[in-house]
Amino acid sequence: MAAIPELPRSVAAIAAQHLEREIIEGRLNPGARLAEEEWAEKFGISRGSFREVLRILETARLVEIIPRRGAHVALLNRRDVEEIYILRKHLFELAYIYGTANMTDEHLKVFRAIVADMERVAARGDVVEFSALSQKFDDMVLDVADIMRLRMVVEFLGKQTIRYRYVGFKIPGRIERSLAAHRVILDAFAARDGERAGAVVYEMIEWAGKSILASVFGDKAEEQEVEPDGRTRRRDRRET
Amino acid sequence: MAAIPELPRSVAAIAAQHLEREIIEGRLNPGARLAEEEWAEKFGISRGSFREVLRILETARLVEIIPRRGAHVALLNRRDVEEIYILRKHLFELAYIYGTANMTDEHLKVFRAIVADMERVAARGDVVEFSALSQKFDDMVLDVADIMRLRMVVEFLGKQTIRYRYVGFKIPGRIERSLAAHRVILDAFAARDGERAGAVVYEMIEWAGKSILASVFGDKAEEQEVEPDGRTRRRDRRET
């Protein structure tokens, strides 16, 4: 069996992946400027190549390019997060329904193992590890659901809010609630009850969304769209 | 009231829109090569700018770039179309449900007017115009639903199959069926019964998907992934 030849990747593709991580993991604040020369130099590539990077991340909605004024890390206001969580709950409901339909006993074993790990790290209050396991669980459900574009869309939406995912898990009671939900989901999987699994994850994401909205945007602070320097920005929402 | 200043757009953004139309409207066949120099010249821009265009359309999944081998119009096989229609039916169901929730009597008037137009063009068998009205109806539902990212995702998926949408409407009985469905949807809108509207559109899209699959891919021809010259291609489906 011949090894799959490792495709070379252009500097733009590599840099795009790195810059994406910087953004989605929250090391670059929303609104932060992305000056072409500065960042091209950071990556050790030319400005031309970095412009390709910006185009890639612009389509992924992680970067916003204003003609002749440059690029910056995309901003999210309260409504953006609301929208993303509305869609996430529905899309994950689908993922869990289709996933359950394809579920084999082998899959089920793996899911049980993940939840067992969750119980362990939850017991010692390891928020970071629990969050990682939760994502691993979802990721595997998407695998089993086997609808590539569903994964693409979920990732497209998810990347924009990963930075908040972690704060979500720090909310008191969140871990316990998530763990309880996963136990129910395991039962639903075992019974091949996709509707039930979907309903549980729907509720969980809805609750997570509300928690994140409350903790990140508060319940009064309407516009969180601020530059690092504190100046408020107005954003033109043009249709595509 | 000051006029919105027309933002200048980079040559890449303009060319991207043009090339996108060429692709989604089917004037460029799937698999067609997109040589950088050739196309840069066609658009009257430099290769560097055209590479930005390719990055944009690659993220939109309309173009596939293989490192050091160039770009070509993205290919769709049977499974791709299946996936797109699975998601389309669920996403439009959501759009119709959320749309119904926001429906005002003014909106309803506009929808009624569109369906009245549909009756007219259907009577004279104008497939092209009927298809356009159908899209206009859906588009307005997305407007009323008012979830920007839902529109984005629907468009992302839709662009990949627009080329087949038209053949879908040429299938015998399709127009009559679509018209009947829209009449029911109008009733559901009037009764603010989002679930019913959603269910009808779900069924309609499911049927449309099956029709397109049958007419484009037949029921035996598994791999429609062929180059214009007839050579078959193998496509590596890497995870993102």
Place this chain on the structure above:
DNA sequence: TAACAATTAATTGTTGACAATTATACAAGG
């Protein structure tokens, strides 16, 4: 000091050229 204008600096938009890689054409050998 605040407001405005003119100048300068910084940044983006775009291009053409060179290097590296891949595809093509063609000849020799099995």
Place this chain on the structure above:
DNA sequence: CCTTGTATAATTGTCAACAATTAATTGTTA
């Protein structure tokens, strides 16, 4: 006839420089 190898052509990857535009600075005046 098909395969294999080599030289050539075509194409992509990358960069550095110039032009155009926007932002910042300075200077002037009320």
